[in-house]
Amino acid sequence: MIYVFDFGSQYSQLIARRIRALGCEARLVSHQYPLQKLTDAKGIILSGGPDSVYEKEAASVSKKIFDLGVPVLGICYGMQLTCHVLGGKVQRSAKHEYGPAKLEIVRKSALFEKVPKSSAVWMSHGDQVATLPKGFVQTGASSNTPNAAMEQTAKDIYGIQFHPEVEHTEYGSQILKNFVLNICKCKPANKLAEFIEQKVAEIQKTVGKEHVICATSGGVDSSVVAALVGKAIGNQLTCIFVNSGTLRKEEDKDALKLLQDLGLNVQYVNAEKQFLRALKGVTYGEAKRKIIGKEFIAVFEKSAKQIRPTPAFLAQGTIHSDVVESAKTATGKKTQTIKSHHNVGGLPKKLNLKLLEPLRDLFKDEVREVGQKLGLPEHAVWRQPFPGPGLAVRVVGEVTKQKLDIAREADAIVTEEIEAAGLARSFYQYFAILLNDKTVGVTGDQRKYAYPVVIKAVVSSDIMTSDWARLPYDLLARISTRITSEVPQIARVLYDITPKPPGTTEWE
Numbered sequence: 001m002i003y004v005f006d007f008g009s010q011y012s013q014l015i016a017r018r019i020r021a022l023g024c025e026a027r028l029v030s031h032q033y034p035l036q037k038l039t040d041a042k043g044i045i046l047s048g049g050p051d052s053v054y055e056k057e058a059a060s061v062s063k064k065i066f067d068l069g070v071p072v073l074g075i076c077y078g079m080q081l082t083c084h085v086l087g088g089k090v091q092r093s094a095k096h097e098y099g100p101a102k103l104e105i106v107r108k109s110a111l112f113e114k115v116p117k118s119s120a121v122w123m124s125h126g127d128q129v130a131t132l133p134k135g136f137v138q139t140g141a142s143s144n145t146p147n148a149a150m151e152q153t154a155k156d157i158y159g160i161q162f163h164p165e166v167e168h169t170e171y172g173s174q175i176l177k178n179f180v181l182n183i184c185k186c187k188p189a190n191k192l193a194e195f196i197e198q199k200v201a202e203i204q205k206t207v208g209k210e211h212v213i214c215a216t217s218g219g220v221d222s223s224v225v226a227a228l229v230g231k232a233i234g235n236q237l238t239c240i241f242v243n244s245g246t247l248r249k250e251e252d253k254d255a256l257k258l259l260q261d262l263g264l265n266v267q268y269v270n271a272e273k274q275f276l277r278a279l280k281g282v283t284y285g286e287a288k289r290k291i292i293g294k295e296f297i298a299v300f301e302k303s304a305k306q307i308r309p310t311p312a313f314l315a316q317g318t319i320h321s322d323v324v325e326s327a328k329t330a331t332g333k334k335t336q337t338i339k340s341h342h343n344v345g346g347l348p349k350k351l352n353l354k355l356l357e358p359l360r361d362l363f364k365d366e367v368r369e370v371g372q373k374l375g376l377p378e379h380a381v382w383r384q385p386f387p388g389p390g391l392a393v394r395v396v397g398e399v400t401k402q403k404l405d406i407a408r409e410a411d412a413i414v415t416e417e418i419e420a421a422g423l424a425r426s427f428y429q430y431f432a433i434l435l436n437d438k439t440v441g442v443t444g445d446q447r448k449y450a451y452p453v454v455i456k457a458v459v460s461s462d463i464m465t466s467d468w469a470r471l472p473y474d475l476l477a478r479i480s481t482r483i484t485s486e487v488p489q490i491a492r493v494l495y496d497i498t499p500k501p502p503g504t505t506e507w508e
């Protein structure tokens with residue numbers, strides 16, 4: 001077991017995910033986790049975090065953690081904390097590093113086995129290690145950070161100022177592999193293969209003879225959780241499919257057919273007018289998310305009362321990227337809120353239902369694998385990820401039925417053209433965003449004012465970080481021509497080339 005001590009980084013869970021991808025067990029725990037419970041620890045990783053080690057109330061860890069006889073790797077804040085606790089010096093950097101940097105390996109290290117002497121890494125820090133603790137040596141540097149990596153081989157203690165867990169670090173997976181497999185001597189095993197059997201047993205034990213309702217949308221996460229819970233309890237499950245009016249083109253028909261083909265009980269609720277009425281006049285994305293979350297609660301309350309026997313549980317397709325972006329961490333602190341998720345937190349209390357979230361510890365690629373093992377059709381497993389609030393957060397400004405219809409048509413064209421080009425599996429996500437301010441265009445010989453639309457396609461494995469997809473120019477040309485020809489309310493097509501970070505996946 002590798003224990004990841006969480007100091008509040010947005011990427012803490014991603015560290016554990018990368019370790020699980022190596023086939024090894026990982027557990028994310030609070031930085032206050034009792035050391036006496038680390039009896040099965042093969043190694044320890046100290047995560048990044050927002051604090052400065054020299055602040056009065058900065059999150060810390062006992063010095064005894066370095067005397068447990070197991071390897072320790074400090075990442076970013078974790079490296080600074082290692083230095084601080086063991087007698088080194090950490091100070092404010094003259095130049096902060098946020099984003100890509102070049103790591104230069106200055107000394108041979110087991111941590112950098114099979115890593116080139118120079119490689120791209122992802123930095124995110126305002127402090128740096130000024131003086132190494134006694135017994136440590138420098139192993140890596142960047143242009144702005146002389147001590148970008150350090151180690152003390154006598155006790156197998158390592159520190160790196162960059163984030164190996166994010167995709168922007170070129171050899172990050174290799175560095176984590178070196179630590180987990182070579183330094184900590186963990187033995188890989190296919191734990192995901194046991195996941196379904198374990199969760200089915202857990203659901204059966206938790207639910208007993210009670211009834212469960214499941215929030216389903218036809219998306220990957222909700223379809224997989226519905227199939228998993230259905231496998232566990234059969235007719236004790238009723239799926240509630242809510243048409244909020246913010247779905248993609250033909251999505252309600254496709255989703256209903258999928259759920260029925262899985263042999264699940266489905267209750268369809270058309271609440272389009274209710275949602276649009278609640279969203280009238282609202283322009284801020286975070287406000288839209290909260291309103292939609294509130295309306296979903298109202299719909300489920302009403303639907304739950306009509307189901308017999310009365311349900312006692314609510315199953316949701318919450319996955320780890322939802323949890324991390326909604327910012328509740330193992331430290332007990334709040335990280336910076338990136339966006340709210342209407343399916344994370346708060347619902348059970350208002351619905352008077354107990355919550356089932358069997359996918360909560362999985363990332364999207366793991367959810368797809370579980371879906372495949374459950375026998376879901378390929379088109380369902382590889383369906384485009386879609387935000388809970390739907391097109392409401394892909395329509396910038398006020399949401400109206402007209403604007404949703406425009407966004408639906410543009411989005412469908414993007415999907416059709418990328419699939420026709422044989423590139424559907426090449427990208428994590430691709431869609432259209434409708435902007436709010438109209439711009440001038442020309443149709444035939446006439447000027448017209450119409451909406452601009454932004455096309456976004458991203459490359460990622462888990463959406464915690466992503467890069468913009470390099471779509472072929474001729475494909476972009478076809479998409480642009482079709483949208484401006486077939487959707488008369490659109491006069492201009494743009495392409496988003498912002499990675500995450502600094503951007504987010506959705507525009508609102």
